[in-house]
Amino acid sequence: MIRDTSAQDRPVTTTAPAPRLRRWALPAGGALLVLLLIAFAARGWLAGSQSIDSSRVRIAEVTRGDLVRDISGEGRVIAANSPTLYAIASGVVTLHVVAGDVVKKGQPLAEIDSPELRSKLAQEQTTLASMEAEASRANLDATLTRAQSRKLLDQARIEQIAAERDLQRYQTGYEGGAVPQIDVARAEDEVKKAQIGVAQANRDLSLQGQGAGLDARNKRLLADRQKAVVAEVQRQVDLLTIRSPFDGQVGQVQVQQRSSVALNGPVLSVVDLSVFEVEIKVPESFARDLAIGMPARLTSGSGEPYPGEVSAVSPEVVNGEVVARIRFSDKQPPGLRQNQRLSARVLLDTRKNVLMVERGPFVDQGGGRYAYVMDGSSARRTPIELGASSLSQVEVLGGLKEGDKVVVSGSDLFNEEPQVTLN
Template identity: 40%
Template sequence: MIQDTSAQDIALESKTNMKKVIFIVIVVIGLFFLGASMLFSSPSANRSIERASVQIATLEVGDLIRDVSATGRIVAANAPQLYSPEQGYVELKVQAGDTVSIGQIVATVESPELQNQLKQERSEMERLKGQLARQELDARRQTLQLTKTLDLAEVDLQAAEREERRAQASIVNNLISQIDLEKAVDDLARAKLSFKHAKQEVALAKDTLAFELDSARSTVSRQALVIDELVRKTTDLDIRATVDGVIGNLLSQQRSLVAQNAPLMTLVDLSAYEAELNVAESYANDLSLGMPVEISIGGQKIVGQLSGISPEVTNREVTTRVRFDQQDIAGIRQNQQLSARILLENKSNVLKVRRGSFVQAGGFVAYKIEGDVATKIDIQLGARSMREVEVLSGLSANDQIIISNYDEFIESDSVLLN
């Protein structure tokens, strides 16, 4: 007897449990894709880039030396030019590159006009000397004549005085008349007056002769100065080196006709060097004399100071001169290329970060890194040097930012770093 059908039944899993499992899997997958979608579409990560493709720097507090880079060359501190003192034909005694010593004759200018003028002035000097000697003889002759006139007036005065005394004695004895006495008195007065005028005329005549002789001597002295000046000019036709060094450039040809003050050659004093730097015009207002300068040349660093700043801008650059603190520098040559740092300012206890390409974006934004996300924030930069920049606002010490170029993701508010 068959009681029931239980022996033929097969146990099956519940369809309800299977549906729950499938539902849970679908929900998990949906949540995953939804989270990923929200992650890439949210403002915290508009784009994804490789962390290794960007440069990251940490902000710190410390000293910042504000400087500016420049390039230039070594120049001689003393490189005078030699000029022709007169018009004439130049004869060069040296070649470019020759070593010369101070006082050495390096060129001679032949000036026939100057030589002829010197001969004329010397001839004029001889004429003036002869004229002076003749005036001295005339002065002696005139002085003798004046002395004779004065002596005769004195003799006449003495004779008049004797006649006046004789008349006075004769009138007492009634030997002469009153009229004869008065005539003797008048003759004495006339003799005194003549002698007085003769003395004055002799004195005036001697002063005149002395004045004329002094004038003639002054003319001779002036002519001597003219000759001395011409002799000096003639001597200067032998052009001498003004420094110990080498001949730089020859600015005229051998036996060529040169004008007065025409440049002949350049000397280079190798005992003292300076650096000539070209600085961008944007830093022109920050430069001042005496600023320290670090120069890198030939594997060595040299310290100097700004000694000159050009007042004009050429090709958007300002030319400056740097004087070295030490002159015994080995291994440098004229026109040797160099690089330099001009130290503009030293600031202490400032928030700073390593300089990067992000500065070229204007220095108004930066990407601050928090975890794996870099978020764009507004910042303000201050002083800038070749290696570091000052951060005035928007960041704090120990913050990390991207300092490489932002052109690839500048439009994104945030970036995911993989």
């Protein structure tokens, strides 16, 4: 018999067709997810032009209070008085001290042997002696001249008296008829001549006295000038012995024993250990507000504060900083040493009851004319006006109110967008 395919057939169980709802569930879910993504992207686009991670920025709140403008930093202790002593002349130096020696005021520290200067002193002293002698001689000549002129005046007066006596005798004889009139007239001429001689002698006495006085005064002035020269050279010779200007300690010695030093060359320095100052470096932005006399507070290693005041401010800016000095107002910490570190704080001023916010890079971005203010999860670019600033706070003059939250750091990531979303 012929075989058919019935032995190869298998019964197949048929299932019912899936409901319509389950057939469209998966495509509908995918479409809903796509719509959600599109909605989220649209919301981000509407909320801001870009989205930034909030961990990359720092936000501070606008508060109201007292803004204390001060400058704080580490200061270096320096001696307020530490002059370097220089050689008054070239020569060979003999040192009497070494670095670190404690010295008293007026104590000899070193001596310079300068034969040239000492020889100059001897020459000037000899010249002074000669001029003193010339001045004395001029005074003596003036005295002799005045004496001679007075002698001539006295002789003229005697001659006048004799002529007047002769005239009187001739007049008496003429009245008695014993003397002719011509003799009387001649006697009168002699009297007039004697009077003229007295007047001339009197004028000569005045003129001769003035001339002799001028000569003597000129000689005396020359002698006084030479005396001043000698005093100056003597002062330089005295300065060949270098003495301590105050009680202190020898600092750096810049020459060797019995070595030659040039004119105005440094020899050694002396440090006054009784008066110290603190040197601080102030940022250039605060330099215009810093002035001499401002109050300061210095803190030693033990934490004890000491009052002070700004004593000097450098007129130049170096590497973006200005050097200032602070001196102790009352007492200074015991046991201070040069180059020791102290904490310094300079009080510039205090502004009562002002709006302020934490200072950050946003102050320098855009010249402090705008800031990003938080509005929910978005940061809006808002125009503002800033005032005085301290190291940690900045005064708000306009554009913000108390309680506003401002992006104080990290706003450079916003690329000056008008609104940014913070995730």
